Amino acid sequence: MRRILLVVAVLLVGVLGVASLATVATAAGPDAPSPSSLPVASVLLQPVAGAVDVSPAEPATVAVPDGTLDGVTLTGPDGTAVAGAVADDGRSWSTTADLAYDTTYTWAGTATGADGAPLPVAGSFTTAAPADVVRGVLNIGDDRTVGVAAPIEIQFDAHVEDRAAVERALSVETSVPVEGSWGWLPDENGGSRVHWRPAEYWPAGTRVTVTADLYGVPYGDGAYGRADVTSTFGIGRAQIVRADVNSHRMLVIRDGVQVADYPASYGLSGDPDRTTRSGIHVVSERFxxxxxxxxxxxxxxxxxxxxxxxxxxxxxxxxxASASAQGSSNVTHGCVNLSTADAQAYYDTALYGDPVEVTGTDVPLASRDGDIWDWTLSYDQWRGLSAL
Structure with a gap:
């Protein structure tokens, strides 16, 4: 009997021992990682250390996917720190300001891996050194009001070779849906130019924001963009001049309603150089x-x-001088002649970008006639001028 009891006691102690070990193992967490099983943290720099010809418009970033940043600085050669911000999760940092051209920037700081080990943030890179820096200027300033045929124009002060790169940096946002396209016109005033026009006249009252993120864009042949340009403006009332030379009248249609009918004299048709050109003209200046x-x-x-x-x-x-011909015959050198009172009345209503639709002559308006001939092309033809 005593042997039986002894065997039972030994078995019981063995069971209790196993239970005790199981309890300890659970408390320690069988799945808890050991330091050696944690992922090895690394510092990822963009641009990579040693990079050259970096676009100064691209943000410089440092990231630690398996750790956190303790402190980061990016400085230029004079020691001035570039503005930047750490992400909410503490794992990355990015510049919040553009860099300068032809400048070497140096990283400094530390990070901590998930295993608690410190990691250095170090390295440098150099931005592009342009052979030329090209300026772009928008034709419509902030808060202006323009007519429904107004093109958006960016005039560059030098030739742009890589037009696709530039066009990818351009955007047009509108308060109502408006289809449109950029189109490149022949160089003028020593530089390239690109226009954006809608497929049809702008809807009256549209708000338009143009953004040209040109700084740092490579234009080709070693040239880069000088600065970003933006503008927010409005489209005014829909005023259209209808000028049929054979009627000897000039009509003004505003928001679909005829508001004026002026006697007029147009270009003498017997001389092609004096004939008023048929086609959609656009008001560009007033004097x-x-x-x-x-x-x-x-x-x-x-x-x-x-x-x-x-x-x-x-x-x-x-x-x-042409008063006797106004309303009855065409005698001018190509202009539309009105009486002094009628000309002033029209002048007071005209906006940059208003369309003037001339019809009835056999000489069409064309690119040789100057700056704004955008509307002489069909929309499909216009889209063909895009670099994209």
Missing amino acids: TDKRMVSERYGYDLVEKWAVRISNNGEFIHANP
């Missing part, structure tokens, strides 16, 4: 007094209330 000179036709005059509608010399303006 209370404009000197008009032609050696070929022998005049040097100052005309009142002149509204430029093309760069080939076509204006809508007052001309008392």
Whole structure:
């Protein structure tokens, strides 16, 4: 009997011992990682250490996917720190300001891996050194109000070789959906130019924001963008001039309603150089007094209330000298002549970007006639001028 009891006691102690060991193992956590099983942390730099020809517009970042950043600085050669911010999770840092061209930047700081080991943040990179820095200028400033045919234009002060790179940096946002496209026109004033026009006239009242993130963009041939440019502006009322030369009248349609009907005289049709061009012109400038000179036709005059509608010399303006022909015949050198009172009345309503639709002549408006010939092309033709 005592042997039986002894065996039972030994078995019981063995069971209790196993139970005790199981309890200890559970408390320690069988799945808890040991330091040796933790992921090895690493510091990821972008641009990588030693990189050259880096775009200064691209953000510089440092990340520690399996750890946290303790402190990071990125400094230029004079020791000035570049502005930056740490992400909410503490695992990455990124610049919040553009870098400079042709400058070497150096990283400094530390990070801590998940295993508690310290990691250095170190290295340097150098930004691109442009052969030329090209400026781009928008034609419509902030808070302006323009007409429904106004193109958005960016004029560059030098030739742009890589037009696709530039176009990818451009965007147009509108308060209502508007389809449109960028199109590259022949270089002018020593530099390239790109226009954006809608497929049809702008909807009246549209708010437009143009963003050209040009700083740091490589233009080709070693040239880069000088600075970003932006503008937010509005489209005004829908005012359209309808000018049929055979009617000898000039109609003004505003928001679908005819608001004026002026007797007019257009270009003399017997001379192709004097014929008013047919097609959609666009108001670009206004002058209370404009000197008009032609050696070929022998005049040097100052005309009142002149509204430029093309760069080939076509204006809508007052001309008392042609008063007897206004409303009955075409005798001008290509301009639209009105009485002084009518010319001033129209002048007071005109906006940059208003369309002037001339019809009835056999000489079409074309690219040779100046800056804004965007609307002489169909929309499909216009999209063909895009670099993308």
